[in-house]
Amino acid sequence: MWFGFVLLQLLPQFALSAPCPYRCVCDIRGSVKCTGDITDIPPLDPSTTFLLLLNDTNIKILKDRSFQPFSLLLRLMITHSTLDTIQPEAFHGAPQLRSLKLSSNALSVFPAKVFSEQSDLEQLQLDNNQIASVSSELFEAMVNLTELNLSKNRISRLDADVFRGLNNLIYLNLADNQLRNLPNNLFHNLLQLKSLVLSSNQLETLEKGSFDHLSNLLVLMLQKNHIQQIPPRLFWPLPSLLTLSMSANQLQDIPAETFYYLPKLTKLTLYKNPLTSLPYHLMGHMPRIQELYLYETNLSTLPWNLFANMTNLKALNLHFNNKLTSLPKNLFCCLPNLKKLSLKNNNLDELDPELFSNLGSLQVLMLNENKLESLPSAIFRNTSRLEKLDLNHNHLRYLPGDVFVHARVLKDLSLRGNKWNCDCSIMGIAEWIRGNPNLISDLDEVTCYEPYRLKNHQLQMLTHEELLCGVFQTTFMATGAITTVAPTLQTSTATSTTATNTAKETTTAATFPTSTSIRSPTTGHIYVKQGSGIDIDPAFYDTIVLDNGPEIVHNNYYNGWVYLWTVPSTGTYSGFMMALYIVLLVSGVVLIVASLYTLYRLHKVIWVLGKVSMGDNQRVMVRRVRSFKVKF
Structure with missing residues (x-):
C-alpha cells in the first residue's frame, strides 16, 4: 500500500519529465518556451502544456486546427517571427484560450472567422504587424475580451461596428496607425472601456459625440495627431477621466468650456500645439488635477483664471513658449499645493511683485x-x-x-x-x-x-x-562729454541750478553736496575743487574710471582744481587726433632709429681716427729711437 501511494504521488512528475523538444525549454509548471530554427508547432505533451511561447522562430504559417491537440493550453505567444499567414481555422479546436499574443510578426490579413470559437479569450495582442484593414466580423465572438492591442500597424479606416460585440473591453490601443477619421459611434458599445489610446495617427478632426457613453473611461490619449479643431463639449461625457493628452496636434484655439465636468482629472497635456489664445472659461472644477503641461505654444499671455479651479495642482509646466511675454498678476492665485513651476525658455522680461505670493508650497521654480x-x-x-x-x-x-x-x-x-x-x-x-x-x-x-x-x-x-563706491566716476557719453556721478551722494537744492547749467553747456550731469563743487567755464571741461565739502580720494587725481569706451583722457591738477579733457571715440576730431598721435609716434620711432644710426657712424669714425693717430705716434717714436742710436 505504501508503494502504491508513493507511485501515485510520482506519476505526475514522471509524466512531466517526458523529453522536451529540440530548441525548447520545458518548465515543470506547464510552460514551454521555444526559439530559433522552428518552422512548425513543436510536438509537445498536450496534457501538461498550459503556456506556449514561440519567440524569434521561422514559423510562417499557422495551419488549420494547429492547437486542437492542446486541450489545456490557456496562453499562446508567437512573437518576433516570420509569421505572415493564418489559415481560416487555425485556432479552431482551442476554445479554452484565454490569452493570444501575435505581436511583431509579418501579418497583414486575418480571415474574418478565424476567432469565431474564442468566446473565452480575454487578451488579444496583434501589435507591430502590417495589418491594413480589420473585418467587422473579426472580433464578433469575443464577448469576454478585455484587452485588445492593434497598435503599430497600417490601419487607415475602421468600420463603425467593428467593436460592436466587445461589451467587456477595458483596454483598446489603436496607436501608431494611419487613421484619418473615426466614425462618431465607433466606441459607443464599449461601456466598460477604461483606457483608449489613439496617439500617433493622422486624425485631423474628432466627430461630435465620439466619446459618448464612455462614462467609465479613465485614460484618453490623443497626442501626436493632426487635430486642428475639436467640437464643443467633446469631453463632457467622461466624468471618470483621470488622464487626457492632447499634445503635439495642430490646435490653434480651444472652444470655451471644453474641460468642464472633469472632476476626477489628474493629468492634462496640451503642449506642442500652435495655440494663440485661450478662452477665459476653459477649465472647470478640477480639484484632483496634479499635473498640467502647456508648453511649446504661440501664446503671448494667459487668462488670469486659467488655473483657478486647480487647487491640488502640484506640477505646472509652462515653458518653451517663445512668444509668452507677460503673466497676469493673479495667474497663480489659487495653487496652494503647487510644488514645481517651470517658466523657463519663455520671453518674459518682467514679473509682477505679487505673482508668486500665493505659492506657499513651491519647492522648485525654473525661470x-x-x-x-x-x-x-x-x-x-x-x-x-x-x-x-x-x-x-x-x-x-x-x-x-x-x-x-x-x-x-x-x-x-x-x-x-x-x-x-x-x-x-x-x-x-x-x-x-x-x-x-x-x-x-x-x-x-x-x-x-x-x-x-x-x-x-x-x-x-x-x-x-x-x-569706486563713494568716489566720483567719469562716464563717457556718445558725444564725447563726461558724466561725473557719485552714487552714494545725494543731490542738494543748492547744486541743482549749477548742475543744470553744466548739463546745458557740456551735456553732463553731476551731483554734489555743495554749490561750489562743479563749474564749467568752457565746453569739454569738468572741474572738481578741493575743499568743496567732498571727501575725494587722492588717487582720483591719478586715476580716471572709464565706463563706456576707450576715449582719450587727459587730466591736470592745478591750483586746487582737477582739469579733465576728453576726446570722443568717434568723429572727425577723434580721427584727426588719432592720426596725429600715430604720426608723432612714427616720427619718434624714426628719430630714435636715426639717432642710433648717427651714433654708430660717429663711433666708427672716431675708431678710424684713433687708429691713424696711433700709427703716427709709433712712427715718431721709431725716428726718435734711431736718432738716439746715431748720437750714441
Missing part, C-alpha cells in the same frame, strides 16, 4: 532662459519652502540685495549667463552671494558683464574700492 532684467525685492516673500531656483541666462543687470531673504530653505540657486552691471547698486546682491556661496551651483560663472574694466570679474569678489 531660466527668459529676458528678465531684474526682480522685485518682495517677489519671493511668501515662498518660504523654495529649495531650487534657476535664473540662468536671463538679462539680469541688478538684483535687490534682500530678494532672497525670505527663501530660507533655498539650496540650489543658478545665476550664470546674465548681464550683470557691476556698479555700486550691485553691492547688495554681491554681498549676499559672498555670504551664501554654498547655495549657488554656478558660483564661478556669476561674473560682471559691464563695465569693460570689470568684465568676467566674479560678483562674489567685488569690493567697494573696485566699484
Whole structure:
C-alpha cells in the first residue's frame, strides 16, 4: 500500500519529465518556451502544456486546427517571427484560450472567422504587424475580451461596428496607425472601456459625440495627431477621466468650456500645439488635477483664471513658449499645493511683485532662459519652502540685495549667463552671494558683464574700492562729454541750478553736496575743487574710471582744481587726433632709429681716427729711437 501511494504521488512528475523538444525549454509548471530554427508547432505533451511561447522562430504559417491537440493550453505567444499567414481555422479546436499574443510578426490579413470559437479569450495582442484593414466580423465572438492591442500597424479606416460585440473591453490601443477619421459611434458599445489610446495617427478632426457613453473611461490619449479643431463639449461625457493628452496636434484655439465636468482629472497635456489664445472659461472644477503641461505654444499671455479651479495642482509646466511675454498678476492665485513651476525658455522680461505670493508650497521654480532684467525685492516673500531656483541666462543687470531673504530653505540657486552691471547698486546682491556661496551651483560663472574694466570679474569678489563706491566716476557719453556721478551722494537744492547749467553747456550731469563743487567755464571741461565739502580720494587725481569706451583722457591738477579733457571715440576730431598721435609716434620711432644710426657712424669714425693717430705716434717714436742710436 505504501508503494502504491508513493507511485501515485510520482506519476505526475514522471509524466512531466517526458523529453522536451529540440530548441525548447520545458518548465515543470506547464510552460514551454521555444526559439530559433522552428518552422512548425513543436510536438509537445498536450496534457501538461498550459503556456506556449514561440519567440524569434521561422514559423510562417499557422495551419488549420494547429492547437486542437492542446486541450489545456490557456496562453499562446508567437512573437518576433516570420509569421505572415493564418489559415481560416487555425485556432479552431482551442476554445479554452484565454490569452493570444501575435505581436511583431509579418501579418497583414486575418480571415474574418478565424476567432469565431474564442468566446473565452480575454487578451488579444496583434501589435507591430502590417495589418491594413480589420473585418467587422473579426472580433464578433469575443464577448469576454478585455484587452485588445492593434497598435503599430497600417490601419487607415475602421468600420463603425467593428467593436460592436466587445461589451467587456477595458483596454483598446489603436496607436501608431494611419487613421484619418473615426466614425462618431465607433466606441459607443464599449461601456466598460477604461483606457483608449489613439496617439500617433493622422486624425485631423474628432466627430461630435465620439466619446459618448464612455462614462467609465479613465485614460484618453490623443497626442501626436493632426487635430486642428475639436467640437464643443467633446469631453463632457467622461466624468471618470483621470488622464487626457492632447499634445503635439495642430490646435490653434480651444472652444470655451471644453474641460468642464472633469472632476476626477489628474493629468492634462496640451503642449506642442500652435495655440494663440485661450478662452477665459476653459477649465472647470478640477480639484484632483496634479499635473498640467502647456508648453511649446504661440501664446503671448494667459487668462488670469486659467488655473483657478486647480487647487491640488502640484506640477505646472509652462515653458518653451517663445512668444509668452507677460503673466497676469493673479495667474497663480489659487495653487496652494503647487510644488514645481517651470517658466523657463519663455520671453518674459518682467514679473509682477505679487505673482508668486500665493505659492506657499513651491519647492522648485525654473525661470531660466527668459529676458528678465531684474526682480522685485518682495517677489519671493511668501515662498518660504523654495529649495531650487534657476535664473540662468536671463538679462539680469541688478538684483535687490534682500530678494532672497525670505527663501530660507533655498539650496540650489543658478545665476550664470546674465548681464550683470557691476556698479555700486550691485553691492547688495554681491554681498549676499559672498555670504551664501554654498547655495549657488554656478558660483564661478556669476561674473560682471559691464563695465569693460570689470568684465568676467566674479560678483562674489567685488569690493567697494573696485566699484569706486563713494568716489566720483567719469562716464563717457556718445558725444564725447563726461558724466561725473557719485552714487552714494545725494543731490542738494543748492547744486541743482549749477548742475543744470553744466548739463546745458557740456551735456553732463553731476551731483554734489555743495554749490561750489562743479563749474564749467568752457565746453569739454569738468572741474572738481578741493575743499568743496567732498571727501575725494587722492588717487582720483591719478586715476580716471572709464565706463563706456576707450576715449582719450587727459587730466591736470592745478591750483586746487582737477582739469579733465576728453576726446570722443568717434568723429572727425577723434580721427584727426588719432592720426596725429600715430604720426608723432612714427616720427619718434624714426628719430630714435636715426639717432642710433648717427651714433654708430660717429663711433666708427672716431675708431678710424684713433687708429691713424696711433700709427703716427709709433712712427715718431721709431725716428726718435734711431736718432738716439746715431748720437750714441
